[in-house]
Amino acid sequence: MLKYEIVANELRRMIVDGSYPINSQLPIEKDIMEQFSVSRITVKRAFDILVEEGLVIRRRGKGSFVKNIDEKTALLFARSKQFLGFSNNYRTGIETFVNKFEVKLPSEDVQKKLKIDPDDWVYYFVRIRYHDDEPIVIEYTYMSMERIPGITMQILESSIYDYVETKLDLVIQSAHRIITARRSNAEERELLKIQDGVPVVNVEEVTFLDNGLPFSYTQNVHSGDKYQYVSIANK
Amino acid sequence: MLKYEIVANELRRMIVDGSYPINSQLPIEKDIMEQFSVSRITVKRAFDILVEEGLVIRRRGKGSFVKNIDEKTALLFARSKQFLGFSNNYRTGIETFVNKFEVKLPSEDVQKKLKIDPDDWVYYFVRIRYHDDEPIVIEYTYMSMERIPGITMQILESSIYDYVETKLDLVIQSAHRIITARRSNAEERELLKIQDGVPVVNVEEVTFLDNGLPFSYTQNVHSGDKYQYVSIANK
């Protein structure tokens, strides 16, 4: 574990458990340097993480303070900063059902999104995720066969993320997301078990490996009444 | 202008204008140090910005590379990282119409969101934003009178952001957003001029001053067919 992570984790823990209450001043950099035996820049990097997570505010000349948000919100936002394959909102009780699994040639849109040629075959699969036996999202995914070989039904039913990182020894680096909402269609209403009128949230996600190449392109169609996206903007 | 901003801006410019094409390797830290006469940590901070913006990938032992995305997407994502009052999507042609402007006592929800007492008066106003004469969003905003005194109709018609920062000399620090989608109601359909069936995207936004206090709580109701939210997750 890195030093700045250790410091950030400890400070976060004490904020969340109330040791540093809302609006209270956090220890100054010098004290934290001594307490953890680290340099000032390391302390600053730890604080940068907490600022990014929306937990802390820093003011030159005054000090560092716990932001005025409640505990539930704090947890929600801190968690949203973690990188997760498909969902920020659920941690347990998730089941996956594979609805379709084929290999085909990419459409122009898919070629463009995955940066592949027209004759590069792609996996196409549709998965439905359930939380506590309720359908929450349909995932329509295209993946380059060349970049991610060896996908099987079993992998789709468990974790692609795991397979790519552990078995293929590749590193997933980032995800670009575009979120829109629209009216649901009949297929989506049936699969997600929602009424006409409940919209869907469409999360288009392109995932990148650490070599800069996109490796998957997914349209995540979420049930509008069970989904929220959380985000923090710092100036 | 800060040194790491200068370096980041120059590198970003050369990526966007094609001087460093997609997938090409960027200069190594040492060369950039010499070119700009800055230290290594300053170069790293510049790169951190570009990674955060989704433009660049860095790999220990190999180098820094331009991410494999097209120019339009690159601009979209780079721009999304900028902190803006109400919209990431439009830059010009915006008009504002104030639909309601009152002072009242806060509901429990508003008290909680703004961290104020039941007898602290709040402004409540409704604004509609038009882009090229088309309504795109209705904003329902609550603001603490004590924290942000002197709001007038004229301010609401121009820029609250400007008023708070320039006239009141306060610093807006961050915004916490929760994005959901739902069916539109009759009022929203009329104001946004959308058909029944077109959903709305609800962006709940709490904005914080640099003293850690929330100063405004807004429900932004976007026309679902004209709105997208863009986001990048880095591992």
Added chain:
DNA sequence: GAGTGGTCTAGACCACCCC
């Protein structure tokens, strides 16, 4: 003037990549 965080430097050691 004292306290605090923001930026920046020069330099060190290490992990990872490729030859």
Added chain:
DNA sequence: GGGTGGTCTAGACCACTCC
């Protein structure tokens, strides 16, 4: 073994806040 970025240090100077 040479090249690259990741982390970390000690120390400097500066900007801002409050007294």
